[in-house]
Amino acid sequence: MKTYDAVIIGGGPAGLLGALTLGNHGVETLLLDENAEIGGQLVKQTHKFFGDHEHYASVRGFEIAKKLRTEVEKTQVKLSTSSTVIGIYPENTIAYVRNDQMEKVRYKKLLIATGAMEKQLPFINSDLPGVYGAGAIQTLMNQYGIFPGKRFLIVGSGNIGLILAYQLVQAGAEVRAIIEALGAIGGYEVHSNKVKRLGIPILLNHTVLKAIGDESVQGAVIARVDDKFNPVAGTEKELVVDTICISVGLMPLTELAEQAQCKISYIPELGGYVPLRDVRMRTTNPDVFVAGDLSSIEEATTAMIEGKIAALQITEDLEKIDLEEELNEELKTISLFRSGPKSFKIRAGLEKMGIKNSKIEVPKVTSFIKRIEDGKVRAVIECDEEIPCNSCESVCKFDAIKIGKNLNAKPVLDPSKCTGCSLCMLSCPGLAIFMESVDTVTHKGTLALPYEFLPLPKVEEKMWGMDRDGNYVCDVTVKKVIKSPNKTNIVHVEMQDEFVDMVRHIKFPQKESPFVCRCEEITVEEIEKVIDSGITDFEELKRMTRVTMGPCGGKNCRMITLGILSRKTGIPISELSHGTSRPPVKPVEFSIFLRRDEK
Amino acid sequence: MEGRITEHPILNFTKKKTVKFFFEGREVEAYEGDSVAAALHASGIRVLRYTPVNGRPAGFFCAVGKCSSCLMEIDGIPNVRSCMTEVKEGMSVRRQKEKGDVV
Numbered sequence: 001m002k003t004y005d006a007v008i009i010g011g012g013p014a015g016l017l018g019a020l021t022l023g024n025h026g027v028e029t030l031l032l033d034e035n036a037e038i039g040g041q042l043v044k045q046t047h048k049f050f051g052d053h054e055h056y057a058s059v060r061g062f063e064i065a066k067k068l069r070t071e072v073e074k075t076q077v078k079l080s081t082s083s084t085v086i087g088i089y090p091e092n093t094i095a096y097v098r099n100d101q102m103e104k105v106r107y108k109k110l111l112i113a114t115g116a117m118e119k120q121l122p123f124i125n126s127d128l129p130g131v132y133g134a135g136a137i138q139t140l141m142n143q144y145g146i147f148p149g150k151r152f153l154i155v156g157s158g159n160i161g162l163i164l165a166y167q168l169v170q171a172g173a174e175v176r177a178i179i180e181a182l183g184a185i186g187g188y189e190v191h192s193n194k195v196k197r198l199g200i201p202i203l204l205n206h207t208v209l210k211a212i213g214d215e216s217v218q219g220a221v222i223a224r225v226d227d228k229f230n231p232v233a234g235t236e237k238e239l240v241v242d243t244i245c246i247s248v249g250l251m252p253l254t255e256l257a258e259q260a261q262c263k264i265s266y267i268p269e270l271g272g273y274v275p276l277r278d279v280r281m282r283t284t285n286p287d288v289f290v291a292g293d294l295s296s297i298e299e300a301t302t303a304m305i306e307g308k309i310a311a312l313q314i315t316e317d318l319e320k321i322d323l324e325e326e327l328n329e330e331l332k333t334i335s336l337f338r339s340g341p342k343s344f345k346i347r348a349g350l351e352k353m354g355i356k357n358s359k360i361e362v363p364k365v366t367s368f369i370k371r372i373e374d375g376k377v378r379a380v381i382e383c384d385e386e387i388p389c390n391s392c393e394s395v396c397k398f399d400a401i402k403i404g405k406n407l408n409a410k411p412v413l414d415p416s417k418c419t420g421c422s423l424c425m426l427s428c429p430g431l432a433i434f435m436e437s438v439d440t441v442t443h444k445g446t447l448a449l450p451y452e453f454l455p456l457p458k459v460e461e462k463m464w465g466m467d468r469d470g471n472y473v474c475d476v477t478v479k480k481v482i483k484s485p486n487k488t489n490i491v492h493v494e495m496q497d498e499f500v501d502m503v504r505h506i507k508f509p510q511k512e513s514p515f516v517c518r519c520e521e522i523t524v525e526e527i528e529k530v531i532d533s534g535i536t537d538f539e540e541l542k543r544m545t546r547v548t549m550g551p552c553g554g555k556n557c558r559m560i561t562l563g564i565l566s567r568k569t570g571i572p573i574s575e576l577s578h579g580t581s582r583p584p585v586k587p588v589e590f591s592i593f594l595r596r597d598e599k
Numbered sequence: 600m601e602g603r604i605t606e607h608p609i610l611n612f613t614k615k616k617t618v619k620f621f622f623e624g625r626e627v628e629a630y631e632g633d634s635v636a637a638a639l640h641a642s643g644i645r646v647l648r649y650t651p652v653n654g655r656p657a658g659f660f661c662a663v664g665k666c667s668s669c670l671m672e673i674d675g676i677p678n679v680r681s682c683m684t685e686v687k688e689g690m691s692v693r694r695q696k697e698k699g700d701v702v
Contacts, residue, residue: 046610127668128658136660146602214656454606454607
């Protein structure tokens, strides 16, 4: 049986960074991953990641996976994909299955980065096909390119639920609602803003009671909950959905760590049962390390840093070299990432393990004047929450955006330095930056916004301007469409100046109008439009729209059309001309008009 | 084929080679690289098995090999995770109804 100096189980962000670090130090390493493609959950993430540029901020998840894979492939690390580890046995032995064959290897040092799985939420019929974890939907949609359904209910408003809602709309599906049992949205504000302006309602203090359907989901019953999370009688509501997505949190996959003799402990702040470990990721078994979601449910960035820390310590152990400087640098970086208000749970959980990670006061930056109204284009940053990200500051070439040393601080814009170059808008992972200009002479306002949907609008096309909650504000005219290589395209729209501050999303005009004529598919709106243009004679209306001229000969639509005409003109139906009826009154084959012997 | 995303603002879904397999004896078309569960979803099939005790219809939950809710009978072998098994030309896939026999 082969013994490797280091074995890594799991090729997600933590495992890949571990592999890259070990590979760069020449440590003989084997990486085992269950999937055909390495990258863990990164491969199905289509959004840009937060963080700093050293840790792939503004790069989309699946592209981070690609980059890391290429880097690891340059090292000597042996990658074994489609390899399912089924157990860890005495004498540092790992058993895994590959191509229906059992294989065994030994390790000197082991890094377990098995990640997490989605929590279940028991409710009536929650076992019905169509009740899926949010990650399952992402796998179907973003990895395989398959529609997992048409109409969705999302349960849970953490980052995963919010991101999923946005991705579903990008793929062309409909999200009926996101419900959240707590009284506040769980995820980042920039993520919830992205979803709200699409018009997706986020219902707080709500839970799902039941999935409706026999063989598959056809609906859901939701209800409001009180402060003890009990459903309030009489508030039940039925939603017509075909898929219910559960995104109520993740829990670490600890089985292999347990089998590797690592002590586990229940620390809910970190996601449930987690292996006890020190600040350098070493578990209670000195030869075994953990990293990523297995050690605490967090973001991909911290998973990557943890993977690196573990790998550096493993290298020190094996190669007896001094990597203290590099290690301390990474430890400093990870505590900085965890120093913001959004990481309070992680800090509390780690403290239970004896790992101190102090909250660093996030410095307040002097705020500048809000806007200069001189007709020039300038950025408007709507990032009002302390989250670990400084992408906009890093890309700004004009020093107009300040975040400072602690990347959790909110960005502050100095409009006098902003040139409107839009680089920050392109890179912002939260899509929270817009460009505005107002012309006080012509009273025209221009808004540039990030647009990640298909189809792209065309120049001079009329669209609807939607506000931050997805409500219609005004009509806007598309002035410029800039296609971007990072797929965050920019659309410039023009409107009356007073609306520039309100519009945050654009939508193709959607007017639902009932059909009057089933044969020729003519709507009430189309008929009204023709009447409004001055056509008040029924015969003329027929010729203009083809209403009553289809196969039914007007049986379905004549009375409705006359009703509309009467309502619009004020002339009673009895006084309107009702047109001429011509044979045939039923649809028949033309050949019947021929004599029997004719061809 | 139903249920395939052809245009996406961020991702490129290049057309892959088609593979034919059998679901309950009926021919189903899939793309090379699809998992069995994914290919069935693309064809509108969500019920992957019937539970052994109550006979309830069940599908997958996690789609990434963790929850064991998607077990099917694949080429005669029961209890195979259909979300982690790649479709192969001519493969025979059946909904699992019992717990599977020990051979």
